[in-house]
Amino acid sequence: MSGQTYFITGGNKGIGFELVTQLAKANDENVIITTTRSPERAIELYELAKKFTNIHVIDLDVGDLKSIDTIEAQLNKIGIKGIDIYISNAGIFQSTDPILKTDADVFLKHYAVNTLGPFLVFQKVYKYLLTKETRKVIFISSASGIITKSYPLTLTAYGQSKAALNYSVIQLSKELASENFIVVPVNPGAVSTEAAKESIASLEATNPEFHKAILTRLITPEESVRGLISIISGFGAKDSGIFYDYDGEVLPF
Template sequence: MPTVLITGASRGLGLEFVRQYRADGWDVIATCRDPAKAPELTATGAEVHALDVTDDAAVKALGRTLAGRTLDVLINNAGVYPLKGPQGSFGDIPVKPWMEALRTNVIAPWKVAETFVANLEQAERPVLATISSKMGSIGDAASPGSVVYRSSKAGVNMVVKGLSIELGPRGIICLAFHPGWVKTDMGGPNALITPEQSITGLRRLIAAATPADNGRFLAYDGQEVPW
């Protein structure tokens, strides 16, 4: 039975990843900050661990707990979108939430990868997938606003590229994904697609990934996203 580890799985995209992989018979290891406040996640029957991805000691502790277990897929999904609306505009951006975004969206995915690389190496075709966003595309940027979130996603794209260079020779396929504009708490009710549509597409890409795809930035529908 293949195994997937998913961070930030209490709601939205992470929760839908859990549901779909569970439905397909995978062994699912899911993390969230407080499982006691995640009844929908615990109801899936997945193996759930408490984890704040910004807590380096906690990440390492989970690494020790899962030592020796094979991970076929690792999904860096945990993320934050602070400062929506006017507060995220030029001239009115406080530093603290920006640092929080960088710590969660940029640094944590790298540290999680470092922690579980040995688990991935045990798999036949390991995939390390990181949920980014088209909003982090420098080539696609054409409107003002949301620089805190945009810069954090541009940063994690560089993290994925760095991981692809580091881990590609070790047989690990590293990918950055744009999930689309999804109807979640983060995406809002005006978004264009459902979590089911997004995750179905992303899982299809993960399942089909080959070493030739290492280091790519793809949308849920398979389209290449400009860096």
């Protein structure tokens, strides 16, 4: 089985780290280019890259335009000529304040990293995807961005940024349909990453019922990524522009 080349943002922790790990182990002919904005904190990722020579780590802050402009030079240094699958995973969730108490810079930072950054990075890797027939463009989104549902949790800047991401993914799927791109937003589920655990713990005092309910729905990064890899591998033209859960369920926008 021949391998594929993946470009995965935010591979230093959580879902991104697990994506890199499972894809590297699945096939030694896979090539995984992944990113971190803080190399000094990505010790485990660099250790993993030493163990699996098909992993390449580059520096990237998806919320910084100057950093995004370095992508091509870093890919050329590695010798990457083409990319099969782009997985936009890097993101932030740094506030549960209500709208009236959320500062402008918090809104703007979430928009820059969670919404705008993924598409600006895609602009840089687009030509590499054109060299392959696979042309899968995957955005790790969130059920928090579903505007037809409401949750008893203040998500404000994060939820807003994911809703905007989903809107843009739909548009991109239409724009690139004639070039046979498959563009899909996916929800990884309620994953027990360190960031999620901190947010969930804060609910115990403010919303104990929802805190108890969400604990029963938590899945591990390993379980989430197994599901994500399974559905991504099966995506075809008919799936472009549809919002999927990690288990293959179709979600509303």
